[in-house]
Amino acid sequence: MNGKYRILLPVLSLTVLLAAVFYLQPRAMSYFGLNLLFNLAVPIALATIAQMMIIMVNDIDLSVGTFVSFVACVTATFLNDAPLIGVAILLASILAYAAIGALIHIRQLPAIVVTLGMSFVWGGLAVLLLPSPGGAAPAWIRTVMTVKPPLVPMAVVACILIAGLTHLLIMRSSTGTLLRAVGGNAQAVARSGWSVTKLKAGAYALAGVFGVLAGVCLVGLTTSADANIALRYTLLSIAGVILGGGEFTGGRVSPVGAVLGALTLALAGSFLSFMRLSPDWQIGAQGAILILVLAVRLIFSRRGRKWKGAENG
Amino acid sequence: MNTKAKLLGAAALVAVTLPGHAVADTADKRIALSNNYAGNSWRQAMLESWAKVGDKAVEDGVVAAADAFTTSENQATEQAAQIQNMILQGYDAIVVNAASPTALNGAIKEACDAGITVVSFDGIVTEPCAWRIAVDFKEMGRQQVEYLAGRLPDGGNLLEIRGLAGVFVDDEIHAGIEEGVAEFPKFKIVGSVHGDWAQDVAQKAVAGVLPSLPEISGVVTQGGDGYGAAQAIKAAGRDMPIIVMGNRQDEMKWWAEARDENGYETLSLSIAPGVGTLALWVAQQVLDGAEVPKDLTVPFLKVTQDTLDETLAATPEGSVANVEYSQEDAKSVIAAAK
Structure with a gap:
């Protein structure tokens, strides 16, 4: 499946869903409405980018949800009361992510197991920091998340920024190319003289950075934290990457697609809620939307291969 | 038609201006x-x-x-x-x-x-x-002791059945019971077990602690545990103390049966x-x-001796009294x- 098709599908599915939501709820078609629809998708988009960094190097991260929860707890406590210590903790947690990446590569450990283990570590730390829900968002992040830019709402601006910057970083820069190459063919990268350990640590550190951003943004929206606040981000982020045209192997990812995938997932929830679907059916319906999109993608990629085959033959 | 509209308008005006008439707004x-x-x-x-x-x-x-x-x-x-x-x-x-x-x-x-x-x-x-x-879970605990004080002016020994350890609700009800005991110092809590708001857990816990306890005149609970306590005390062959119930259907059923048998009286309260x-x-x-x-x-929703039959009849099996x-x-x- 080449790059052109990879981005086509997430755009299409988001457009279809958005049209359906506007049809069901015309009120959503406004500055205020779009912001309400999408502002909680901003931290999901950031967490999805974090997950994408890991999937890009052929691993998977099962600790994104608890990590974002942990960051949210740090943000609502230390970052608010003692900003210096707060920043230090967040930097340390990014370093920890890099160290995990290096460890996974050096010891050839399965990432799925290591990150599953780490999810309990982050979860435990979050409970230690905030045994009962509470804390307060630092005023500056609250201001950033509730800012009202002219014409286009904050949520949309933020998503465009996230998509644009990560696209430049991953798809256009030389570092990005190397990182994707680690996922594509690590041995070739190693033979040409690069340190795969360093690159993997780098990819994990980037995941840490975006995880931290997700947690900080989330607290900016909710105003306070809870040790379990973002648990569902783990699965949402994986689904977002795949919906956005990413693949589990080979360094094939798309940052713009991942952001669109996250928006699609967030929108799917609102769509089902506007449909007045009974909650008993909602999880199933959400899954059905996912399967539907992936099935369409399979058809796309088959076609793509056929066309390519025809060109070559 | 016009007169009708006017009449309707006048009626609506009266309805709006009538004090305490909330419907229209x-x-x-x-x-x-x-x-x-x-x-x-x-x-x-x-x-x-x-x-x-x-x-x-x-x-x-x-x-x-x-x-x-x-x-x-x-x-x-x-x-x-x-x-x-x-x-x-x-x-x-x-x-x-x-x-x-x-x-x-x-x-x-x-x-x-x-x-x-x-x-x-x-x-x-x-x-x-x-x-x-x-x-107000605290008040829920305190009222239990208050009720017992009304029934037993001379006080006596109490057994406390708590909920799930470490949960906010358990701490609050417990604090309320302590408050009640401080208010009515003739009562003394001689034993405390965790029943986890479940009949079977409560039954086992109470059966385990009973042999070490003196005579008990009352049992304070958190709901969901009264029936288990009654079963354990009955099995031990002790006199039945006043067990405060928590509105569960099985608790009320047991209470109604005991009442018909020997005039058993108690109180039941929950949300x-x-x-x-x-x-x-x-x-x-x-x-x-x-x-x-x-x-x-x-x-709170309180079930008393007078409302027991009515509430029990309205509560489906395995459910909680509702209003x-x-x-x-x-x-x-x-x-x-x-």
């Missing part, structure tokens, strides 16, 4: 319920009560809609998104049973800023712009799942322009808080 208002979880019998009963009372209110023209929404996963971020969707759907009031007391504050602030009335109950929220209908309907009426009252304090307290609240109840709760 909220007839076009829409209320939504944001619920985070539906996985146990209490929540199921809560949703049933909401549907029953809400549909009736819509039928009577008191409100235009009373729709219930439950999130598919019990997660704060999902519920925050759900509340934001409700703002978009243009509801005038949102009644919330929250997944987290703090993590929804951002979404609730958005709703308040959009001019929406937010009333939280059971799982309450800390955002100052929302109303809170809280359960009715119908408290959601109280929140509905409080929201309606706020929309109607009534002045309502931000913090309200849920009244649906009326607009009048909401008004009296509001008046009590002022």
